[in-house]
Amino acid sequence: MVGVAHDERRLQVLRAIVQDYVSTNVPVGSKALAARHDLGVSSATIRNDMAVLEEEGYITQPHTSAGRVPTDKGYRFFVDRLSQVKPLSVAERRAIERFLDGALDLDDVLGRTVRLLAQLTRNVAVIQYPTLARSAVRHLEVVQLATNRLLVVLITDTGRVEQRVVEVPAVTDAPAGADPVAELRTLLNSAFVGAKLAEASVAVADLLETAPPHLRGLVAAVSATLVETLVEPGEDRLLIGGTANLTRGGALDFPGSLRPLLEALEEQVVVLRLMGEVAPSHVLVSIGEENEHEGLTGASLVSVGYGSVGGTGDLALGGLGVVGPTRMDYAGNMAAVRAVARYVGQLLAES
Amino acid sequence: MVGVAHDERRLQVLRAIVQDYVSTNVPVGSKALAARHDLGVSSATIRNDMAVLEEEGYITQPHTSAGRVPTDKGYRFFVDRLSQVKPLSVAERRAIERFLDGALDLDDVLGRTVRLLAQLTRNVAVIQYPTLARSAVRHLEVVQLATNRLLVVLITDTGRVEQRVVEVPAVTDAPAGADPVAELRTLLNSAFVGAKLAEASVAVADLLETAPPHLRGLVAAVSATLVETLVEPGEDRLLIGGTANLTRGGALDFPGSLRPLLEALEEQVVVLRLMGEVAPSHVLVSIGEENEHEGLTGASLVSVGYGSVGGTGDLALGGLGVVGPTRMDYAGNMAAVRAVARYVGQLLAES
């Protein structure tokens, strides 16, 4: 898009096409465009602009003599030029509050959030559990399952609770009358409580040296498991809701059956990777072919981080978002996602 | 079906119709039946039998001059007459072991199970977390979140971990130097550990009387929450997997879009209620219209209990099952579900 004067209008045309197509799901033609929006020009002019837009790859026609449909590139351009985020309606704000207030524990907050987002955007909603790596340890609990198996429960400051079973060597050289498990518990707690999990590995090294000899075996096994399974980013979990919304619009969106999409969602990892490094400050939009994973071409993801952590406020506890057809209401979804994330962030900060 | 001699053959015909229809998804006609199965009679005879079967409501034709399709009643009859459960193939048995061995904690076992079942049956798999009411308390942990909020973590003998946030009154009359939270923790543990949750309410009454006065407020609040949220059967959770399998066979199964089904699955409660009181000893099949909930008419659920508890062995820890179109391989799914449940039961008993 070079030039000055006409480009402004072409952008308007593109915007109009996207809007119409999103709301009607029918390829939009020049005449209809001229009628529905009052750009000050005739359909013929619009036709010329459309030809240019098509040339440049922003729109395409499904077949000759049909209307135009935005391409992924078109949506991308449209989204990038979305200057102001349209504010949510009062009803929507109220719905958010009503839905989320009264949630007590973390599971509850996340569950409500995902239902809320799904309902608000009429799409699939996803929310990531607060990343362990960026959480701090609030408490560690150790329960003996069998002589050589311990259950370790980790409670973070965000209220997330994770448990792992650890196979441990038998304790042979304990002083008479000692309770190794209890000792291990106090030891672990004094070493880890308050520490960010990302920094756990250094604490582990310390601990291994200072621990009384008869506990070394236990400490080694437990902390190995902790570091390995908790700091690994792969262990992040995802909550998904509103998959029924995928069937809106019949088989029109997702023509090649929505099987690959459902598979990708169940895969979790795929979506997690996409949400990757979302920041609370800025909404990330990933459109159609931009998504590498096969199942997600044909779909778009609108996501944002929630719960700022650290001084700059640009690291998130986790991400939340919305998955839908590329033909989605980007403006609306971006607004909804952002508003909900902000509210969730507040909720988690309170507790 | 009255009579003696012909009825045997009619049953065979019904069986053949079900089998053919399940495997081909095409209404099956008399001629095709005669060709594929060698019942010792001609197509004309089969036509007569079919007419009777239709009269009696076991089969129906989508339109005149099409083949016959089993009705729900037909499937029901078929299932009830499934005498011997067909054993799984060696490959399948091996798959089960390979899939489930190496699972450590409960989440892992359930997650693997659901993936396994989905893959094995090519349908949607569901598994219920071990019912809290039938589990025993292994450990209770109390963590202070704020002056008036406690996080209570419950660990059961099945390895299930549940947490709840409890709002508690401030402790005013504690003796100097006491740590009310620690006291509460030991108090709760000594009272509850080893007890079945179903019997918890009586223990609560005892505890309220014997507890030192300054802890009464805490105990009351915490045990109220415990009883309320944990013993209520509504709190059972469900793990679902393989929803992508719903799209097999295009929109042929589930013609009225699979939206209601997806919604019902997300509802959880619906499925949980259906699985209701499954016993480990016997596979429950619920077919089409038999399911009260709207979303599930058109689908069948094959479920069974896993993990026997109690002396009789007829109470289950929870249920697991498979959801699919009424046009499903009942024999195969029943076998798979039973085998997997047995294996899961063993796994959980070991730990």
Place this chain on the structure above:
DNA sequence: ACCTGGCACTCGGACGAGGTGAGTGCCAAC
């Protein structure tokens, strides 16, 4: 330099008419 009305052209989708074939019900014969 750009906009506009007009015009010929394209092509998907809807509609209707046959033709085909799988499947049925019924009947007379065995």
Place this chain on the structure above:
DNA sequence: GTTGGCACTCACCTCGTCCGAGTGCCAGGT
């Protein structure tokens, strides 16, 4: 009670036709 034969019924496919929305292009106007 079983069987072969036969007339009948419809869903479905294919083919031709028509219609209209939409396009590209061009000549004329500002």
